[in-house]
Amino acid sequence: MNAALTFATSRRPSGDILLSAVGEIDMSNAATLAAxxxxxxxxxxxxxxxxxxxxxxxxxxxxxxxxxxxxxxxxLVATDLLAPVLTVAGLDDLTTIAD
Structure with a gap:
């Protein structure tokens, strides 16, 4: 069964792209996130x-x-629940994680 995952894309006032994800990300839909x-x-x-x-x-x-x-x-912008997962994965050493 595929986990539900949706995206919305917008442009911030600075001109940067904001991609918002909602749902669960797992092996069933990781390719969708990649795309x-x-x-x-x-x-x-x-x-x-x-x-x-x-x-x-x-x-x-x-x-x-x-x-x-x-x-x-x-x-990356993450909740207090998800931020530790990103940190354990080492992403905090490679990119910015904000809450």
Missing amino acids: ALADAHRDASGGPVTLDLTGVEYIDSAGLAVLYPHVATLR
Whole structure:
């Protein structure tokens, strides 16, 4: 069974791309996250992309693996529940994680 996952993309006043995810990210839909991130980075034309994970209730290793190729231009926003998972995965050493 696929975990429910939806995305919304917008442009911040600064011009940066904001990609908001809602639901659960796991191996059943990690490719969907990868495609959404690729589209957001293409729209950003090399600029930063903020991935808002405050609506994400769960992320597994497949979902985390999708984030690593984008760390140079990716900023993550996470809840207090999800931030420790991102930290344990080492993403806090590679990109900005805000709450």
